[in-house]
Amino acid sequence: MIELQRLTKVYRGGQLALNDVSAKLTKKVTAVIGRNGAGKTTLMRILSTQLLPTSGTATINGFDILRDKGKIRKFLVSVPQEGRPIGMLTPFEHLRIYLTARGMSFSDATEAARKALKELELWEFRDRPADMLSGGMKRKLFVAMAIAAGADYVFLDEPTTGLDPLSRIEVWAAIKELRADVLLTTHYMEEAVELSEEIVFMDGGKIIAQGELNSLLEGFKGMIRVESSSPVDGWMRVGNIYFTYASADEAEAYLKKGFSIKQITLEDLFIRHGVMEIEP
Ligand SMILES: Nc1ncnc2c1ncn2[C@@H]1O[C@H](COP(=O)(O)OP(=O)(O)OP(=O)(O)O)[C@@H](O)[C@H]1O
Ligand SMILES: [Mg+2]
CATH class of the missing domain: 3.40.50.300 (P-loop containing nucleotide triphosphate hydrolases)
Structure with a gap:
């Protein structure tokens, strides 16, 4: 203790x-x-x-x-x-x-x-x-x-x-x-x-x-992160990666459209808590 x-x-x-x-x-x-x-x-x-x-x-x-x-x-x-x-x-x-x-x-x-x-x-x-x-x-x-x-x-x-x-x-x-x-x-x-x-x-x-x-991690349950290297309307940006969060059920649909899928990581927690700068 x-x-x-x-x-x-x-x-x-x-x-x-x-x-x-x-x-x-x-x-x-x-x-x-x-x-x-x-x-x-x-x-x-x-x-x-x-x-x-x-x-x-x-x-x-x-x-x-x-x-x-x-x-x-x-x-x-x-x-x-x-x-x-x-x-x-x-x-x-x-x-x-x-x-x-x-x-x-x-x-x-x-x-x-x-x-x-x-x-x-x-x-x-x-x-x-x-x-x-x-x-x-x-x-x-x-x-x-x-x-x-x-x-x-x-x-x-x-x-x-x-x-x-x-x-x-x-x-x-x-x-x-x-x-x-x-x-x-x-x-x-x-x-x-x-x-x-x-x-x-x-x-x-x-x-x-x-x-x-x-x-x-509440709120991230059953979620995935979807990433794109080119701009997508309404997504967030860190560096030159554009991303959004989606339900894991939608993973396949996003993959088919050519996006990449990532597991939720500490980075997402940092973003959630405003520790990491993101751009709209
Ligand atoms: N000996 C030191 N003299 C002056 N500043 C220091 C010293 N050691 C660390 N700092 C500063 O204190 C802050 C906290 O540093 P600390 O090493 O505790 O971070 P950390 O969370 O362990 O980082 P990391 O994940 O990089 O190991 C930083 O701003 C760092 O630059
Ligand atoms: Mg350290």
Whole structure:
């Protein structure tokens, strides 16, 4: 359970990244969505006690991020958006060092490391220096470290960005197996649907909607998006794509007329909430 109390962050230089945000996050898995620059990473970093808020505070399982930093760090692990492993250390070493530093015995750490590396299909690469891992493997290594730690709370900032479809599914499976509460950010609708019970929708440093995805998507049920690359009267436009919404029953008729059909995505949610500029 996380409670945000009038959380505000103004970065040096004056950028307002969180604007007086209050909320309660009570579900086991919560997904934070929003466009680039919405404030998601800032929120994650403040809650994981890596960054101080300008004003306001928050509690995690009753512990205050300002007063109880040490306690929170014991039961919470966080995977940063831009984390880089240490070049000459291998995945196995990363995990064992990290887990023993968190207080596990060497044999427990070895066992937990083995399990997590296997779960994320990194076992084969366990002895390869991190420098020689692909970007996606590095990303998975951080996820492995987080899930192996046995924490009560796990924060994941864009855990699957840049991963291939199979790796994404491995990460999803690992997250689903966690007993921990999870707070994650994502730009993928399927990910939010697959993993989370509640969605927090941020824009301009504020939470502009919160709830189950189904309720956020109300009105889009049974709908599709119809797109055209040339202008159509009465349709909306984003960039050089013209589009409208229609009932899924009409999909075939639109296809026959040469339009393309898309599933509803987060972009549609952004449009609905006025987060994305559209032109009539
Ligand atoms: N260290 C910093 N110094 C100054 N401004 C920053 C800093 N970090 C982020 N910002 C600004 O704060 C705002 C929120 O950034 P944040 O990284 O929290 O967004 P985000 O929602 O995580 O975006 P993304 O989806 O691109 O990861 C942006 O306007 C960003 O430019
Ligand atoms: Mg971010």
